[in-house]
Amino acid sequence: MGFCVLAKISKRTVTFWYQSDSNPYAPLKMRESNEIPLYFYVNGNDFIFGAAARERFYKNDPHAYGNYFEIVKDPAKHFSIYGNKKPVKQLFYYGIEQYLSHFLNTVLYRSDSIESYRQQFPLRFLFDDDIEDNEKSLIENLFQEAGYFNLDRIGYHHTLFNILAQKQILPNSKAILLMNGIDDVLYLNLYKNIKAEALGSAKLHGQGADPRVKILADMIVEYIILQNSYLSINKDSEIAFLLPFCAALLQNISPLIKGEAELSDGNRYWFNVRERNLNDRLQYYANDGMIFTAIDDLLRANNLPPDAVILLLGSEEISTAYFSDKLLKKYHHVTALQPVDVKDTMQSIFQGIANAGYSVKTKAPTAPPVLARPPLPTPKPPPPLPPKKESNAPKPVNIPRLPEIKITQNTKNNPVKPPPLPPKKK
Numbered sequence: 001m002g003f004c005v006l007a008k009i010s011k012r013t014v015t016f017w018y019q020s021d022s023n024p025y026a027p028l029k030m031r032e033s034n035e036i037p038l039y040f041y042v043n044g045n046d047f048i049f050g051a052a053a054r055e056r057f058y059k060n061d062p063h064a065y066g067n068y069f070e071i072v073k074d075p076a077k078h079f080s081i082y083g084n085k086k087p088v089k090q091l092f093y094y095g096i097e098q099y100l101s102h103f104l105n106t107v108l109y110r111s112d113s114i115e116s117y118r119q120q121f122p123l124r125f126l127f128d129d130d131i132e133d134n135e136k137s138l139i140e141n142l143f144q145e146a147g148y149f150n151l152d153r154i155g156y157h158h159t160l161f162n163i164l165a166q167k168q169i170l171p172n173s174k175a176i177l178l179m180n181g182i183d184d185v186l187y188l189n190l191y192k193n194i195k196a197e198a199l200g201s202a203k204l205h206g207q208g209a210d211p212r213v214k215i216l217a218d219m220i221v222e223y224i225i226l227q228n229s230y231l232s233i234n235k236d237s238e239i240a241f242l243l244p245f246c247a248a249l250l251q252n253i254s255p256l257i258k259g260e261a262e263l264s265d266g267n268r269y270w271f272n273v274r275e276r277n278l279n280d281r282l283q284y285y286a287n288d289g290m291i292f293t294a295i296d297d298l299l300r301a302n303n304l305p306p307d308a309v310i311l312l313l314g315s316e317e318i319s320t321a322y323f324s325d326k327l328l329k330k331y332h333h334v335t336a337l338q339p340v341d342v343k344d345t346m347q348s349i350f351q352g353i354a355n356a357g358y359s360v361k362t363k364a365p366t367a368p369p370v371l372a373r374p375p376l377p378t379p380k381p382p383p384p385l386p387p388k389k390e391s392n393a394p395k396p397v398n399i400p401r402l403p404e405i406k407i408t409q410n411t412k413n414n415p416v417k418p419p420p421l422p423p424k425k426k
Helices: 051-057 090-106 133-145 156-166 211-227 235-252 275-282 288-301 321-328 339-355
Strands: 003-009 013-020 035-037 040-043 046-049 078-081 084-087 123-127 151-153 175-182 185-191 198-205 256-262 268-274 309-313 334-336
Touching: 003 090, 003 339, 013 090, 013 339, 035 051, 040 051, 040 078, 040 090, 046 051, 046 090, 078 090, 090 133, 123 133, 133 151, 156 185, 156 339, 175 288, 185 288, 198 288, 211 235, 211 256, 211 268, 211 275, 211 321, 235 256, 256 275, 268 275, 309 321, 321 334
Parallel strands: 003 123, 123 151, 175 309, 309 334
Antiparallel strands: 003 013, 013 035, 040 046, 078 084, 175 185, 185 198, 256 268
């Protein structure tokens, strides 16, 4: 049976998909979602990965862990499981393997443990733009050290550009500036052409969303704090967390924007804000120049005129008509990535994995070499013993035996008279 599990990794979440045999790829859900918040809980032999661990983390449980890519920077930080002390970086490995075991048991209906599948298990990683190169290597090394040899990194952008070129959305001749907003950080990645040859990159903190999206998130957080004065939250962090939610709200906006918003701790709160107030605040927003300057600097550093580049808006936080119209005032070629384009790209990725026989054959352009465990050396027969060295001692000489001396009998009668006895004393 051919199968594969793909994990998309960002600073906040891990999202799982799978494919088995000739079936189309599908989300790998353990409970209600295939997107899992990056939180862990370990106490004795209990290990929890996901939303339940997040709840414990925000209740200040000492056995709960969050901010994974920050805490791994401390090499002295450890956790204990099954009575063994482990470095904190292995939390991620235990969490992912819990999902792989779930896949074996509930999708493939295998009763075997994951240990017997590690070496050949087809596992693929797709890293989001907020993951640094050293963090990518950290994750890959964790699984290579654990014995996962059928492991690879997905070259997502190369496949995406090919799909868009087939749809005649991207021409072959122009450079591509992919813009992606994650947690209110705007990532700019410049590529030479659809072959995804990287030219340069930049990131802008606080610019990762359409201004209307960010202002709406700010208004919602303000409303929640006002109605729940006992809350102690990080406002900037919660605004960044709510950006995707607010982007979806603005797709079908109404004069009264209301509903329930889920904060980063998983708790939901009612809110009620007016579109008129949103538009009033928008008039005072004047940070567009920062984005234009960053784009111009990146193009100038690579000797590219604005007309030779297509700006591709890659995330829902910036894929809005308002943000696109702002960019079109200065740049001639701006297009937004659609959900169907993402779906087609993922389908193409899994098709490529299936064509390779669900094994690692060719590496993605940015993937480091995956190290395989070397086979044990074949025992060699012992070398022959060296010939015995000749001794320097002189060889024994065969001395002839002396002839036996024959005693000849004397035939003459010549007896010997003994001396006389002394006289007896009287």
